[in-house]
Amino acid sequence: MDRRHLRQQVTYVRKSLFDQGYLDDQFMQLEDLQDDANPNFVEEIVASFYSDSARLIQNIEQALVSRPVDFGKLDDCMHQFKGSSSSIGAKKVNMECSQFREYCCAGNIEGCIRTFQQIKQEHATLRKKLENFFQLARQAGQAETA
């Protein structure tokens, strides 16, 4: 692929991520921070998020299965996870997290469990999309330098 084509693809993919609601403005903040000193900043941040969120997800899962259910702890775990996901602009994931917290406040464990499945799904979907996006961007960048 030629450089222009690749770049167009990158632009398109990026735009669709925003249009489809996978990412929000916070992601753009990260992109703005990327510079020569940190040329792969966004990718590093996303990698850090996914690495750390595995632990947070595990915490939530444990809290979900433990009986009696500790909604306070559940809310706490989810709060952490939400804070983290919001920092990278994971919009859909975040929305599900808010829903989860609503169920949590209402003491609705089924709602929590259901929503959590959604969260994990969105979490995984976004990961794939971002990986794809970064790869494309790398290719476009390489094509440029080539």
Added chain:
Amino acid sequence: MSTASSSAAWKAGDVVPDQFPAGLRVLVVDDDPTCLMILEKMLRTCLYEVTKCNRAETALSLLRENKNGYDIVISDVHMPDMDGFKLLEHIGLEMDLPVIMMSADDGKNVVMKGVTHGACDYLIKPVRIEALKNIWQHVVRKKKNEWKDFEQSGSVEEGDRQQKQSEDADYSSSANEGNWRNSKKRKDEEEEAEERDDTSTLKKPRVVWSVELHQQFVAAVNQLGIDKAVPKKILELMNVPGLTRENVASHLQKYRLYLRRLSGVSQHQNNLTNSFISPQDATYGPLSSLNGLDLQTLAATGQLPAQSLATLQAAGLGRSAVKSRMPMPIVDQRNLFSFENPKLRFGEGQQQLSSSKPMNLLHGIPTTMEPKQLANLHHSAQSLGSMNMQVNAHGGQGGQGDSLLMQMNQSQARGQILNESTGSHVPTLTSSMGQPVLSNTVVGGVLARNCLAENGMTFNDSHQNNSLQSNLDVGTSVLSHQGFSSTQRTGQNRNISAVGKPMFTAGDTTDHVNAQNVGPINTFFTDNSVRVKSEFVPDASCETNLFPEQFGQEDLMSALLKQQQGGVAPAENEFDFDGYPLDNIPV
């Protein structure tokens, strides 16, 4: 943390360096690694100097180690090892730096909590870089306020005050106070009001509670009977030139708390103390020396009935004591009297909180102190708070145990400090605690307690006795200052001072009350106390979860904190402080 020259220079006056805000030294604390990375990058983009840490304890250590190394702190609210608001309080009390809170939680209650705890700003996550670009304003504002206060009070005031104090040949407390106050009033009523504020910032002669002085104090207390030992009479009995009633009052408060702690920890420490008691005063430091001294004093006076002691201790220890129910056995009691109870504490780890904490709290440096060092510290700190020393000393000996103990101490100290700080803060507001006198004594106490760690005294193994000693002095002043400033702040309404203030006004929890009572002691620990306060006040949920048996640092820390909270409450009631209600010694 490197000290940005621009920032440092800027502190000297109210002229902002040209390159400012570039080079602003920011400490950012967040347990989320992703957020931390993002914040760091954002702050660097703003041309700030960034130090990041993911634990509140680490942050406090960094701040303590390098008190002038940072201009502003940004901290998350939810953190695993310590509540962000507690950290906020600590920082406010110990370092008086502007603190910005962050959270994904934008609920009104949380934001209000930030305000009441003294945060100068509250950012909602995810944080945008625009929000960070202007954080320098908080630094400037704070400095301007400080200088304004300072200037208002004037160095002349300070000089006069100091003069007053030294000139006072009449050591009766009331006379002293009267003279001092009158002179002040004559000068400038306004300044007088700001004295407290200034005192914290201005250097005031600080009373160092040396071993001898403390012995005299204890002897006087015993002679009068702990129930009847009021500052005025103690002062008269001691007949020490230059000592004021305030000095005695604050020292007495600390002492009482110390006793309480002893009673609380005596159970645990009993074992430890025995092992730790060493014949030499200087060597093992506080533990041995203090115990020896105090015991002698106690023995001599025989005034302190075991029960009183136990009561006092229990009261004072309230927090820590929760765990150990007192009344303590005779052995413990003796320990209690000596400020060194740290031994008790030391072993316990938890107990140590009170003693060890001071060490840690002061500097927040969880260094393992060598026994010698501890001894040194102890020596100097003896009068101050052998309690702390003991703990530390203990740690030093154990080598392995040292770190654990140290840590425990630290956590303890912290917990203690927290409790105490709250106490101290309260009193300042209500009373003229703002006076330097208090801080001096407090500082001394604190230093002793915290093993000099807190105020610039670092526990580094490399510390020599001399350094320790000097640190003490420095720390004392720092502590005094700190304690003072924190108290003052409350009066002054400085940004961070809110920490102290809210505690008072909140007064909706016993914690608050305790804080007040603890007042003097707090200053003592200054660093520690400061923290204590934060914990104390903000969380009504003080748990009497006294030290857990485990000695895990974290456990200790949380235990200490909790203890303090819980402990403080009871103590406060007893103290019922409002300034220096020393005349009513709760027994």
